[in-house]
Amino acid sequence: MQGVCVPILCVCTCVSVLLRSAVSQQHHTESDTYTECTDGYHWDPQTEHCKDINECETIPDACKGEMKCFNHYGGYLCLPRSASVIPAAETPIAPTEALNPCPMGYEPHRDSCVDVDECERDEHDCQPSQQCINTLGSFTCQCPDGYRKVGTECIDIDECRYRYCQHRCVNVPGSFACQCEPGFQLAGNNRSCVDVNECEMGAPCSQRCYNTYGTFLCRCEQGYELGPDGFTCKDIDECSYSSYQCQFQCVNEPGKFSCVCPEGYQLLGTRMCQDINECETGEHQCTDSQTCVNIHGRYQCVDNNRCQDPHVQVSDNLCVCPVNKPACRDAPFSIVHRYMSITSERSVPSDIFQIQATSVSAGAYNTFRIRSGDDNGDFYIRQINNISAMLVLARAVSGPREYTLDLEMVSVNPLLSYQGNYQTSSALRLSIYVGQYTF
Numbered sequence: 402m403q404g405v406c407v408p409i410l411c412v413c414t415c416v417s418v419l420l421r422s423a424v425s426q427q428h429h430t431e432s433d434t435y436t437e438c439t440d441g442y443h444w445d446p447q448t449e450h451c452k453d454i455n456e457c458e459t460i461p462d463a464c465k466g467e468m469k470c471f472n473h474y475g476g477y478l479c480l481p482r483s484a485s486v487i488p489a490a491e492t493p494i495a496p497t498e499a500l501n502p503c504p505m506g507y508e509p510h511r512d513s514c515v516d517v518d519e520c521e522r523d524e525h526d527c528q529p530s531q532q533c534i535n536t537l538g539s540f541t542c543q544c545p546d547g548y549r550k551v552g553t554e555c556i557d558i559d560e561c562r563y564r565y566c567q568h569r570c571v572n573v574p575g576s577f578a579c580q581c582e583p584g585f586q587l588a589g590n591n592r593s594c595v596d597v598n599e600c601e602m603g604a605p606c607s608q609r610c611y612n613t614y615g616t617f618l619c620r621c622e623q624g625y626e627l628g629p630d631g632f633t634c635k636d637i638d639e640c641s642y643s644s645y646q647c648q649f650q651c652v653n654e655p656g657k658f659s660c661v662c663p664e665g666y667q668l669l670g671t672r673m674c675q676d677i678n679e680c681e682t683g684e685h686q687c688t689d690s691q692t693c694v695n696i697h698g699r700y701q702c703v704d705n706n707r708c709q710d711p712h713v714q715v716s717d718n719l720c721v722c723p724v725n726k727p728a729c730r731d732a733p734f735s736i737v738h739r740y741m742s743i744t745s746e747r748s749v750p751s752d753i754f755q756i757q758a759t760s761v762s763a764g765a766y767n768t769f770r771i772r773s774g775d776d777n778g779d780f781y782i783r784q785i786n787n788i789s790a791m792l793v794l795a796r797a798v799s800g801p802r803e804y805t806l807d808l809e810m811v812s813v814n815p816l817l818s819y820q821g822n823y824q825t826s827s828a829l830r831l832s833i834y835v836g837q838y839t840f
Contacts, residue, residue, distance in 0.1 A: 665677055
């Protein structure tokens with residue numbers, strides 16, 4: 402077949418023209434053999450082949466008007482003068498070819514032409530990878546899915562050029578595959594990517610897991626902190642942060658801490674320590690002849706009668722020295738027993754105990770002093786007025802420690818000078834217990 406392009410109204414239209422092959426037939430008679438060619442051809446004795454007749458030269462005015470004559474094998478065409486024909490190379494037809502009155506791709510069958518199945522007869526030129534598909538009068542070579550035909554070859558189609566995938570596309574021969582970024586997975590259409598809930602799929606978080614778009618986050622419970630790997634939670638040692646977490650001692654525990662107090666104390670709230678008053682709770686072992694004295698962190702059992710000769714007991718905690726006893730001349734007339742407790746390392750100077758006279762004679766002048774028990778000068782007396790004074794801690798002291806101070810009030814009354822003894826004294830015997838701790 403030969404294609405002829407005919408420009409009409411500035412549009413190039415391709416027209417297929419069916420050309421007949423020149424076929425020769427040999428006829429035999431008793432006296433001679435002669436050769437006959439089909440219409441449009443004549444016998445050339447030199448080449449002994451049928452040769453095309455150029456009708457444009459042999460037929461006068463073969464085309465009328467503005468039409469131009471174009472010769473072709475076995476006939477001619479009348480086309481506009483602007484048309485052009487690309488002639489095919491002339492192929493001599495051997496006079497021995499059988500006459501086929503049917504178009505190319507067809508063969509005679511009885512009184513009609515039927516299509517030739519080139520695919521079934523293996524009369525095609527398709528590549529092994531191509532599929533031959535028969536058509537009317539011809540055949541086509543079809544490439545497998547994922548390939549396109551370029552010339553006679555099948556070339557792989559790079560589907561990734563068309564952005565079929567949401568994230569990543571991997572081209573493979575004849576097809577493609579979509580891949581998702583970490584934290585995503587392919588959806589049911591095998592092209593889109595959907596977020597993966599790593600927390601439901603066994604994310605390596607040791608405590609809490611929070612899913613986010615494309616990834617996840619690990620978080621820790623209170624009292625823990627996230628390790629360098631971002632997954633493991635390790636306990637926070639709150640006790641190592643500050644020595645002020647607890648008043649006495651901090652004990653680290655998994656995810657938290659607790660405060661403990663020494664023996665004789667109980668926890669007040671969560672961090673402070675409070676002294677247990679064993680005398681009030683009954684957690685002491687004092688006898689009926691003893692008095693329970695609560696001190697910081699413990700208690701002390703003291704005898705009910707602590708009077709020493711020449712003093713005699715006249716009431717609870719009160720001892721009197723009778724004037725008729727010679728030994729009482731230089732001793733305080735009365736001694737009152739008192740008890741108190743202070744903490745260690747108390748800031749100084751610090752007022753710790755006030756002395757108050759219970760009775761004062763008219764015209765008497767009173768002075769206060771530490772009579773005994775302060776060998777190291779840890780205390781001093783600050784007199785407030787004529788009837789009271791303050792015991793002051795002069796130096797910080799540490800416990801456990803015990804002081805027994807005799808605080809004396811000396812009274813001088815000039816109005817009684819006629820009696821020959823116008824000076825008297827009374828004492829307060831103060832037992833001070835210094836606790837072991839600062840609380």
